[in-house]
Amino acid sequence: MLAINANRLNARLQAFAAIGGTTKGGVNRQALTEGDRRARRLLAELATARGFRVFQDPIANLFVWRNGRDETLPPLLIGSHLDSQPAGGRFDGALGTLSAFEVLESLEDAGTITDRSVVVVVWTNEEGCRFSPGCMGSMAFSEGAIPGLWQDKNATDGARFAEELSLTIQSLPEAAMVPLGFPVHAYLEVHIEQGPSLEAAGIPIGVVKGIQGTRWLDVTIKGQTAHAGTTGLSWRRDPLRALTSAFSNLYNTVMPGDPEARFTIGRISARPGSVNAIPEEVHCTIDIRHPDPGRLDEIEMFVRSQIGEEADTHGCRVQILCAFDMPACGFSEPLREVISHAASVCKVQSMPMLSGAFHDALFVNRIAPAGMIFVPCRDGLSHNEDEYVEQEHIVMGCEVLAQATLLAANCMDPFPDCTALHTIEPTF
Numbered sequence: 525m526l527a528i529n530a531n532r533l534n535a536r537l538q539a540f541a542a543i544g545g546t547t548k549g550g551v552n553r554q555a556l557t558e559g560d561r562r563a564r565r566l567l568a569e570l571a572t573a574r575g576f577r578v579f580q581d582p583i584a585n586l587f588v589w590r591n592g593r594d595e596t597l598p599p600l601l602i603g604s605h606l607d608s609q610p611a612g613g614r615f616d617g618a619l620g621t622l623s624a625f626e627v628l629e630s631l632e633d634a635g636t637i638t639d640r641s642v643v644v645v646v647w648t649n650e651e652g653c654r655f656s657p658g659c660m661g662s663m664a665f666s667e668g669a670i671p672g673l674w675q676d677k678n679a680t681d682g683a684r685f686a687e688e689l690s691l692t693i694q695s696l697p698e699a700a701m702v703p704l705g706f707p708v709h710a711y712l713e714v715h716i717e718q719g720p721s722l723e724a725a726g727i728p729i730g731v732v733k734g735i736q737g738t739r740w741l742d743v744t745i746k747g748q749t750a751h752a753g754t755t756g757l758s759w760r761r762d763p764l765r766a767l768t769s770a771f772s773n774l775y776n777t778v779m780p781g782d783p784e785a786r787f788t789i790g791r792i793s794a795r796p797g798s799v800n801a802i803p804e805e806v807h808c809t810i811d812i813r814h815p816d817p818g819r820l821d822e823i824e825m826f827v828r829s830q831i832g833e834e835a836d837t838h839g840c841r842v843q844i845l846c847a848f849d850m851p852a853c854g855f856s857e858p859l860r861e862v863i864s865h866a867a868s869v870c871k872v873q874s875m876p877m878l879s880g881a882f883h884d885a886l887f888v889n890r891i892a893p894a895g896m897i898f899v900p901c902r903d904g905l906s907h908n909e910d911e912y913v914e915q916e917h918i919v920m921g922c923e924v925l926a927q928a929t930l931l932a933a934n935c936m937d938p939f940p941d942c943t944a945l946h947t948i949e950p951t952f
């Protein structure tokens with residue numbers, strides 16, 4: 525069993541929370557900002573001080589490398605992200621990254637040589653709030669290329685992606701460049717659950733079965749603008765009326781009828797937006813999630829039909845575009861067994877669970893078996909400055925990662941289903 529140093533892990537968590545720390549105890553360390561660069565520099569300094577090699581790739585994913593016995597074998601990757609939401613918590617991403625670094629230091633302390641190299645990875649821009657989409661680093665790594673469209677993206681603060689990426693890479697001149705994407709044995713990530721299930725169950729470790737599918741729809745309904753005072757009911761072609769009628773039906777059926785379904789309207793706008801005019805056009809976004817790909821399709825069809833019917837009833841035209849489609853993913857069964865076994869070695873209770881949010885592991889899972897270890901966060905709260913993880917859960921998450929790392933890094937054979945993972949059906 526590999527012992528970790530809980531005090532050192534806590535000190536690291538505190539040091540990184542201070543970078544971009546907010547007055548309310550959270551962090552604002554958005555991707556590719558100066559704060560993000562400072563956090564990366566700190567990790568690189570700590571790594572170099574311990575004698576680990578540091579690399580980065582063209583999307584600024586950062587790698588801290590500890591050699592194994594056989595360097596010709598694909599390494600085990602462990603890690604998470606260091607970027608945050610604008611008013612984010614101190615554990616989202618940082619917990620997984622620093623737990624992984626603690627495992628590397630613990631291996632060093634114990635003088636343990638693993639068969640495979642163990643590499644801590646910090647994925648670039650997981651959050652996607654400053655530059656969209658999220659998970660840019662892991663997505664580009666799994667595809668072996670940076671989509672050309674990303675280079676011209678502008679941040680919400682006006683910064684250009686290509687420039688911020690280049691500044692970030694330049695800020696670590698000591699980190700040698702490696703090509704985008706290299707063979708990986710497996711990937712392990714500790715993350716806070718960002719939901720209430722573990723806390724409610726009173727179980728400290730979640731072994732993630734997979735990540736549910738997500739689909740975003742952009743809905744536009746066009747009617748006819750007219751005077752609010754003179755236009756009687758039979759003359760109105762009111763797109764807001766059509767949309768809200770459809771909403772009320774969707775709210776009353778989609779989630780109440782299926783406990784696994786998620787249905788959210790997050791943004792709505794009306795044009796011209798005048799107090800005394802019927803809107804000409806309304807727009808809204810819809811976020812639908814479900815672990816079963818077939819059910820996700822059914823819900824999307826139902827949403828489209830409901831909005832279409834209401835638009836017809838009210839004399840409006842409708843356009844619905846799919847803005848984002850993230851298929852559900854099932855994580856490697858053998859790697860899940862490795863994590864469950866690691867939890868039992870640590871004598872902590874674990875339970876299988878789904879992830880409601882997507883993570884870098886979803887993209888890595890397309891090229892190598894990925895596994896996630898969830899720990900509870902207070903009140904299920906995340907993307908919030910009040911995000912909090914109990915001390916004992918921080919330690920348990922890192923201990924389970926340490927044992928799982930030992931098992932996976934000393935596994936000489938590839939995990940059995942790793943080559944076909946991106947084509948297998950989710951296993952939940």
Ligand SMILES: [Zn+2]
Pocket residue numbers: 605616617650715
């Ligand atoms: Zn995260």
